[in-house]
Amino acid sequence: MSSAAKTLQLLSFFSATRPEIGLSALCRLAKRDKATTHRHLQALEEAGFVEQNPLTRQYRLGPAFLQLAQVREQTVPRKESAVPVLKALAEETGETTHASVLSGSTVFALASCESTQHSTRVVIDLDKFPLHATASGLSILAFGPSDLMEIATANLKTFTSYTIKSKASLEDAVQSVRETGFGRTIRSFEDEVSSLAAPVFDKTGNLAGAISVAxxxxxxxxxLERKCQEHLIAASRDLTRGWGGTVPDQVEAVWAATLKNSNALDPIS
Amino acid sequence: MSSAAKTLQLLSFFSATRPEIGLSALCRLAKRDKATTHRHLQALEEAGFVEQNPLTRQYRLGPAFLQLAQVREQTVPRKESAVPVLKALAEETGETTHASVLSGSTVFALASCESTQHSTRVVIDLDKFPLHATASGLSILAFGPSDLMEIATANLKTFTSYTIKSKASLEDAVQSVRETGFGRTIRSFEDEVSSLAAPVFDKTGNLAGAISVAxxxxxxxxxLERKCQEHLIAASRDLTRGWGGTVPDQVEAVWAATLKNSNALDPIS
DNA sequence: AACCACTGGTTCAAATAATGAACCGATCAA
DNA sequence: TTGATCGGTTCATTATTTGAACCAGTGGTT
Known part of the structure; x- marks a missing residue:
């Protein structure tokens, strides 16, 4: 491990729950020498990546990040970071993948990617995802702002015979998404399509959109569902990271539980 | 210069106007060897601080900054409280406003706001303010830690024919800031720009940064200067308050004296 | 007041990791 | 084909990083 890598690694110990760290504490966390850690911190301080709280002498992240984050956002808008993730997900699952963003109370399609693995594949060309009829929509209802539920129930448009038609069954479906971590629809938007989706989060820790396999x-x-679940988790983590966020522990927990259950049902794996 | 510092320095070459840089170009900018630079970039890439555009192979800032900027703002919420103050100040003065923070011995740009009042306006896109050549820098020299003066005199870079060139004239300028409470530069950083700045303080009662009108x-x-002074005082009080501090009485006193003098000179107001 | 356990920070000989000229393979233009 | 780029790699040389031991300061206990 290079000295630069060790220096950079120190930054990863700072978080919202542990925003300030003293020299000794940081040595313990990083399992490194005090002199070394101190020199690394000085290099970081010079670059504006950390600063010392003048009162406690503890270190905290510096102001340089505000500047650099701004440049990053100007450089790479959201869509661009979604494309490689969608591509990988399509390749791994052999199915078509979508990413969507929540803006206000509308779920916009951001990008999609078709797998080349099968000759029959799903081609959905929409720019807005209905909240109640798509796996992405359900994920967003489950983990997004609570006022969306009202809007969804006010717009229960029927697409197929499987489309959710009542407020009660929508609430059931959303509750099930909260418990499993995955939006799931069987032929509810198009007759020949079943989908699985996972929520994606941004730097504010709020839900930002969803990623789905159709x-x-x-x-x-x-x-296939099991396979999609596994890769959706990875994809959601990647995309969330690309958007500057982290998947909430609570979501990670329900994912883990869901995977465990599906293992139990499937004695082969 | 440590290897870590060299690695970190690479990041400073990325900006909104130069968001992607190839390996060779970066070597030229940093005046360093290709092998070395490549290894440094790999370390940065591993940490998520840069990534490669898969198409062009050029490097750009990575997604890690979004997360870390978020943590920084949660730790020290400065930018958020600065924005409305800058907006108000820009509106009141009709000119472009900047806020900056002092970290270590560097003055970082925090945020800026352009007034919509005039069609010609100042657009400055920098991330570090030179101490000797900007109104913000002078304010920080005047009211910040005394060891900054050394650093400033060691870095008297000339930007225009008006830029301060000698230690003696810098000391004069800083003394004048202490007496008036305002940093003031006439065409000293950019040929067409004159600036006025006021210091901002934090909860420890120390200088934390500056707010300026360009x-x-x-x-x-x-x-216009008189108008800027009045509104800068209000803005500095607001921002200082937003950062949990209070403007020292001694600074308030020199402000009051400055306004009184300019009243005396200007019988209209 | 003496002692202890803890800070953050520094020193210097020993050891390890960074360095860069030269090299490779690809791409592009003339 | 040639030449000038590009990104990336190799390895002997060299300079930098490393960490045990050391200060100095602080707050709590005996």
């Missing part, structure tokens, strides 16, 4: 319904087996 | 030089009349 499967040809006849291919949507428990095995 | 005027198109040809508009910088005594009337």
């Amino acid at each position: 499967c040809v319904a006849t291919r949507f087996s428990p095995d | 005027c198109v030089a040809t508009r910088f009349s005594p009337d």
Whole structure:
């Protein structure tokens, strides 16, 4: 590990829950020498990446990040960071993938990617995802702002015979998403499509959008679902990271539980 | 210069106007070896501080900054409280406003706001303010830690024909800031810009940064200066308050004296 | 007041990791 | 083909990083 890498690693110990760290504490966290850590901190301080609280002498993240984050946002808008994640997800699952962003109370399509693995594949060309009828919409209802539920129930448009039609069944569906961490729809938007989606979060820790896999319904087996779940988790983490956030622990927990359950049901794995 | 410092320095070459840089270009900018620079970039990439554009292979700032900027703002919420103050100040004066923070011995740009009142306005895109050549820098020299003076005199870079060039004239300028409470520069950083700045303090009672108005030089009349002074006082009080501090009585006193003098000179107001 | 346990910070010989000229393979233009 | 880029890699040389031991200061206990 290079000296630069060690220096940079120190920054990763700062978080919202541990915003200020003293020299000795940081040595323990990083399992490194005091002299070394001190020199590393001085290099970081010079660059504006950390500063010392003049009262407590503890170190905290510096103001340089505000500037650099601004440049990053100007350099890489959200769509661009979604594309590689969607590509990877499409390749891994062999199905079509979508990313969407919540803006106000509308779920906008951001980008999508078709897998080349199968000759039949899902091609959905929409720019707004209905909240009640898509896996992405359900994910966003489950983990997004609570006032969305009202808007969703006011717009229960029917797309197929499977589309959710009542407020009660929508609430059930959303509750199930909260418990599993995945939005899930079977033929509810298009007759031949079943989807699985995961929420994506941004730097404010709020829900920012969703990422989904749209499967040809006849291919949507428990095995495929399991595979989609695994890769959706990775994809959501990646995209959340690309948008500057971290997946909330609570969501990670329900994902872990869901995967465990599906393991239990499937004695092979 | 430590290897870590060299690595970190690479990041400073990225900006809104130069968001992506290739390996060779970065070597030229940093005046360093290609192998070395490449290794440094790899360390940065591993930490998420840079990433490569998969198409062009050029490097750009990474997503880690979004997270770390978020943590920084949660730790020391400065930018958030500065924005409305800058906005108000820009509106009141009709000129561009800046806020900066002192970290270590560097003055970082925090945020800025352009007035919509005039069609010609000052647009300054820098991330570090030179201590000797900007109104903000002079304010910080005047009311900040005394060891800054050494650093400033060691870095008397010339920007325009008006830029302060000698230790003696810098000391004079700083003394004048102490007496008036305002940093003041006439065309000293950019040829067409004259600025006025006031110090901002934090909860420890120490200087934390500065707030400034950058005027198109040809508009910088005594009337406008007077107006800027009045509103800068209010803005500095607001921002200091937003950062949990209070403006020291001694600074308030020199402000009051300055306003009184300019009243005496200007019988109209 | 003496003692202890803890800070943050510094020193210097020993050891390790950074360095850069030269090199490779690709790409592009003339 | 040639030449001038580009990004990336190699390895002997060299300079930098390293950490045990050391200060100095602080707050709590005996």
